[in-house]
Amino acid sequence: METVLALQHLTVRFDTKDGSVAAVNDLSLSVGRGECIGIVGESGSGKSQTFLASMGLLAGNGKATGRALFRGHDLLKMNRDHLDKLRGNRVCMIFQDSGTSLTPHMRIGDQLMEILIAHKGHTPDVARKRVLEVMESMRIPDIEKRLTQYPHEFSGGMRQRVMIAMALLCEPDLLIADEPTTALDVTVQAQILNLFRALKAHTKSAIVLITHDLGVVAGLCDRVVVMYGGRMVEEGPVADIFATPKHPYTQGLLRCMPRLDQLLDADLDAIPGQPPNLENLPKGCAFAERCSQANERCTTERPVLRELSPTRRAACHLLEAA
Amino acid sequence: MSTPVLKVENLKVHFPIKSGGFLNARTLPLKAVDGVSFNVDAGECLGVVGESGCGKSTLGRAVLQLIKPTAGKVVWMGENLCDLSHETMRQKRSDLQLVFQDPLSSLNPRLTVAEIIREPLYATDASMTREEADTRIAAIMTAVGLLPEMRNRYPHEFSGGQCQRIAIARAMVLRPKLIVCDEPVSALDVSIQAQIINLLRRLQKEYGLSLIFISHDLSVVRHLCHRVMVLYLGRMMEMADRDSLFAKPLHPYTQALISAVPIPDPAKERTKEAVILSGDLPSPMNPPSGCVFRTRCPKATPVCIKDAPAIETLDNGRQIACHHWRTL
Amino acid sequence: MTLFQAQSESQLQLMDAAARLKGRSLWQDAAERFSKNKAAMGGVIVLGLIAIMSIVGPMISPYTLEDLSWESIGIAPTMENSHWFGTDDTGRDMWVLTWMGARVSLTIGVMTTFIALLIGVAYGATAGYVGGRTDNLMMRFVDVLYALPLLFFIIILVTVFGRNIYLVFVAIGCVEWLTMARIVRGQTLSVKRKEYIEAALASGVRTNTIIRRHVIPNVIGPVIVYVTLLVPTNILVESYLSFLGLGVQEPLTSWGVLISRGANALETAPWLLLIPATFLAITMFCFNFIGDGLRDALDPKDR
Numbered sequence: 001m002e003t004v005l006a007l008q009h010l011t012v013r014f015d016t017k018d019g020s021v022a023a024v025n026d027l028s029l030s031v032g033r034g035e036c037i038g039i040v041g042e043s044g045s046g047k048s049q050t051f052l053a054s055m056g057l058l059a060g061n062g063k064a065t066g067r068a069l070f071r072g073h074d075l076l077k078m079n080r081d082h083l084d085k086l087r088g089n090r091v092c093m094i095f096q097d098s099g100t101s102l103t104p105h106m107r108i109g110d111q112l113m114e115i116l117i118a119h120k121g122h123t124p125d126v127a128r129k130r131v132l133e134v135m136e137s138m139r140i141p142d143i144e145k146r147l148t149q150y151p152h153e154f155s156g157g158m159r160q161r162v163m164i165a166m167a168l169l170c171e172p173d174l175l176i177a178d179e180p181t182t183a184l185d186v187t188v189q190a191q192i193l194n195l196f197r198a199l200k201a202h203t204k205s206a207i208v209l210i211t212h213d214l215g216v217v218a219g220l221c222d223r224v225v226v227m228y229g230g231r232m233v234e235e236g237p238v239a240d241i242f243a244t245p246k247h248p249y250t251q252g253l254l255r256c257m258p259r260l261d262q263l264l265d266a267d268l269d270a271i272p273g274q275p276p277n278l279e280n281l282p283k284g285c286a287f288a289e290r291c292s293q294a295n296e297r298c299t300t301e302r303p304v305l306r307e308l309s310p311t312r313r314a315a316c317h318l319l320e321a322a
Numbered sequence: 323m324s325t326p327v328l329k330v331e332n333l334k335v336h337f338p339i340k341s342g343g344f345l346n347a348r349t350l351p352l353k354a355v356d357g358v359s360f361n362v363d364a365g366e367c368l369g370v371v372g373e374s375g376c377g378k379s380t381l382g383r384a385v386l387q388l389i390k391p392t393a394g395k396v397v398w399m400g401e402n403l404c405d406l407s408h409e410t411m412r413q414k415r416s417d418l419q420l421v422f423q424d425p426l427s428s429l430n431p432r433l434t435v436a437e438i439i440r441e442p443l444y445a446t447d448a449s450m451t452r453e454e455a456d457t458r459i460a461a462i463m464t465a466v467g468l469l470p471e472m473r474n475r476y477p478h479e480f481s482g483g484q485c486q487r488i489a490i491a492r493a494m495v496l497r498p499k500l501i502v503c504d505e506p507v508s509a510l511d512v513s514i515q516a517q518i519i520n521l522l523r524r525l526q527k528e529y530g531l532s533l534i535f536i537s538h539d540l541s542v543v544r545h546l547c548h549r550v551m552v553l554y555l556g557r558m559m560e561m562a563d564r565d566s567l568f569a570k571p572l573h574p575y576t577q578a579l580i581s582a583v584p585i586p587d588p589a590k591e592r593t594k595e596a597v598i599l600s601g602d603l604p605s606p607m608n609p610p611s612g613c614v615f616r617t618r619c620p621k622a623t624p625v626c627i628k629d630a631p632a633i634e635t636l637d638n639g640r641q642i643a644c645h646h647w648r649t650l
Numbered sequence: 651m652t653l654f655q656a657q658s659e660s661q662l663q664l665m666d667a668a669a670r671l672k673g674r675s676l677w678q679d680a681a682e683r684f685s686k687n688k689a690a691m692g693g694v695i696v697l698g699l700i701a702i703m704s705i706v707g708p709m710i711s712p713y714t715l716e717d718l719s720w721e722s723i724g725i726a727p728t729m730e731n732s733h734w735f736g737t738d739d740t741g742r743d744m745w746v747l748t749w750m751g752a753r754v755s756l757t758i759g760v761m762t763t764f765i766a767l768l769i770g771v772a773y774g775a776t777a778g779y780v781g782g783r784t785d786n787l788m789m790r791f792v793d794v795l796y797a798l799p800l801l802f803f804i805i806i807l808v809t810v811f812g813r814n815i816y817l818v819f820v821a822i823g824c825v826e827w828l829t830m831a832r833i834v835r836g837q838t839l840s841v842k843r844k845e846y847i848e849a850a851l852a853s854g855v856r857t858n859t860i861i862r863r864h865v866i867p868n869v870i871g872p873v874i875v876y877v878t879l880l881v882p883t884n885i886l887v888e889s890y891l892s893f894l895g896l897g898v899q900e901p902l903t904s905w906g907v908l909i910s911r912g913a914n915a916l917e918t919a920p921w922l923l924l925i926p927a928t929f930l931a932i933t934m935f936c937f938n939f940i941g942d943g944l945r946d947a948l949d950p951k952d953r
Contacts, residue, residue: 186538187582194598218590219591238588239589257541258544260580264545268520274483275481386852413854419853445855489849
């Protein structure tokens with residue numbers, strides 16, 4: 001499988017008044033063509049910052065080191081113009097609230113056509129035909145009228161659909177979706193997830209899905225990366241991660257959710273404690289103080305990510321002993 | 323578990339919304355809640371589910387008289403709260419409390435934890451001594467899983483989950499009989515959600531609390547609630563006890579809602595048959611004629627356009643508002 | 651054993667947390683941020699010196715405000731005769747005049763702001779918290795007053811009541827509260843929608859207590875910032891009123907009066923303009939630095 005994006009030892013640090021804080025620490029992962037990878041983690045796990053950093057979209061006080069190779073070119077070393085050309089053409093990003101990524105004073109149709117005209121060099125007529133084709137395939141009613149409207153006339157779900165339409169139009173090599181359905185209602189979320197499935201089936205784009213919702217990951221992704229405290233703690237194929245989670249955090253995460261398919265007439269198996277404070281990470285494993293299986297070594301020595309099988313990696317001392 | 327403490331009858335909350343231009347200005351009612359009736363028993367947890375804009379938060383606030391209902395009755399222990407004066411209602415408030423979605427914004431950033439929890443105590447009983455208040459604060463902080471030593475810290479020094487515990491302590495310190503929880507876990511991280519859900523469940527059992535649990539998350543509602551009411555555009559679609567509702571949803575909207583919830587199991591999630599609704603929620607300013615759900619309903623027929631379905635009550639107390647539920 | 655050790659360690663951490671039990675309020679945070687702001691702290695120090703000198707300055711000099719002398723008309727600043735800032739065209743000592751002027755200018759600045767603050771906070775908070783029709787009516791009244799030109803208003807006051815320093819206080823205060831009321835109302839509206847207000851209502855807290863404990867402490871931040879920016883504005887307003895002959899009357903003096911007279915003698919005695927103008931400018935800078943510092947310190951975005 002051809003690798004589209006490869007992150008190598010990516011570290012993201014932010015300068016704050018209390019010193020430098022590492023949001024992402026020594027992260028390496030790769031995404032292949034046609035693959036959908038799910039990045040799971042809680043707030044502050046570094047899941048969003050990883051990809052913002054890769055795309056050169058960090059806040060002013062942030063700095064990324066390491067390498068982020070997009071088809072062999074290091075995005076972190078790329079100049080502004082080159083990066084701008086990549087974004088919105090070969091790399092598309094969808095955020096939680098896409099209202100902000102659409103220009104408020106341009107008609108939706110014009111915005112969609114502009115992408116094709118600017119990036120693919122289509123004539124307006126061809127572009128228009130293509131836009132209609134894509135919108136039709138997404139089963140958006142009243143397309144002609146919809147295309148002449150402005151973003152504020154669209155609901156959150158419709159705007160998210162427009163963003164996916166954009167992704168379908170450019171057929172990017174890489175699509176990064178950061179919590180694309182978190183702000184939406186479940187019935188609308190189901191519609192959007194269906195579109196993602198269609199997108200996956202019809203294009204060869206690599207998809208990175210950043211989310212906190214394990215249900216969404218289960219339905220869509222091929223591979224899962226679990227992050228905690230700025231580090232990857234586990235990685236593996238989706239079926240394996242859900243069937244046999246290895247890292248105590250992944251296990252806890254799967255156990256603590258109330259599930260619609262299982263009725264539990266007892267307390268949930270909650271993970272105790274609070275999410276880690278990035279400004280004050282412990283010396284050992286970041287999860288140690290919340291981990292029921294932690295031993296002395298966990299609090300003193302940070303576990304490294306090790307290969308459990310050709311497809312699975314996890315960072316936990318307990319797995320070494322087993 | 324049989325005597326209802328709260329009876330809500332035909333509750334309506336309409337907001338006047340100005341529309342039109344300068345010359346044809348007129349006021350239209352936004353029917354946030356339109357004729358909802360339900361009971362809550364002592365020690366019962368009633369789940370209210372629905373999507374954003376279905377009026378579930380407004381319903382919760384109308385029950386507590388934080389928003390004045392346009393019509394209908396809210397009968398608490400035999401007394402209609404809607405008829406009470408501001409001052410009489412103020413004294414009743416120690417029985418009825420509220421927990422919000424965003425823990426941080428529901429706590430005044432300028433007050434310490436102890437001051438936040440103490441406030442309801444002094445508000446309802448001005449004669450309470452400081453020592454007595456302090457004992458109760460310490461007790462309730464322990465009960466919700468906070469260290470009483472943290473009493474002099476400020477909300478911004480706590481994480482989201484701890485802030486929600488403070489908010490719950492503030493609601494619980496008066497020993498209320500009913501708490502309205504408005505999406506109390508949806509702003510929290512997954513691993514923290516479970517802690518708060520367990521806490522609510524425990525408090526509810528220990529203190530025999532009645533809960534109105536407002537949420538869009540059906541998995542949480544199923545875990546926590548005894549009975550569930552489904553709202554859509556301010557109207558009740560279906561209400562049933564938890565097990566029968568999730569085992570066999572009768573209303574097409576409930577069916578769609580349940581099937582849309584992603585299940586964290588790849589095998590099940592990829593093979594399940596989902597009812598995908600088309601389109602978005604219609605504007606509550608301009609609701610569809612007849613059955614409000616008909617524009618998105620896969621089973622809609624001409625009769626749904628013409629008449630709003632009446633609420634039918636089945637033998638087991640289950641209620642449903644649909645013309646076609648028998649044939650589905 | 652190891653598990654036990656891990657637990658005792660986490661207990662240690664708990665105790666560590668318990669060691670700093672006294673929380674840090676947002677005010678303390680703001681005070682710390684402010685004290686780290688060099689420009690703002692410099693402003694505070696310089697302003698403090700000017701304020702002290704406005705009290706002590708005239709006492710140091712052997713001359714008083716009434717000392718006129720034919721021998722010493724129009725002396726440039728010198729160390730001799732103790733005329734450190736020189737003398738004016740009537741032979742009065744500029745050192746004394748400058749500090750007496752500072753006294754009047756600062757008092758007017760602070761007093762008028764205080765009047766504006768009192769009226770503005772009460773009016774704005776009421777309008778914002780009550781809301782609805784009352785709010786609409788109250789704010790339209792403010793709009794009407796806004797449309798009235800300040801100068802026009804003061805000229806009417808002066809013609810009706812005669813020139814009087816207290817009239818200047820009232821006149822400026824009565825005009826400047828309008829903006830204050832708008833700011834307070836806006837803040838109150840946004841605070842009123844916060845969930846902790848609703849939580850307090852739901853707990854049966856009385857309206858007065860809600861305003862005192864929840865609304866005002868959360869509104870006060872931007873108000874403090876505006877106050878520090880209003881003081882220099884009012885000093886400036888007074889000085890242009892005095893410049894136009896509508897303000898403070900002789901023998902009382904203010905920086906505005908001094909600048910006005912200095913401007914007439916610019917060619918022959920430039921120090922008459924330069925000295926009060928310099929102090930006025932420094933004071934303006936100080937207040938603005940302090941205001942900016944406070945804004946940065948109290949800014950909720952930084953929390």
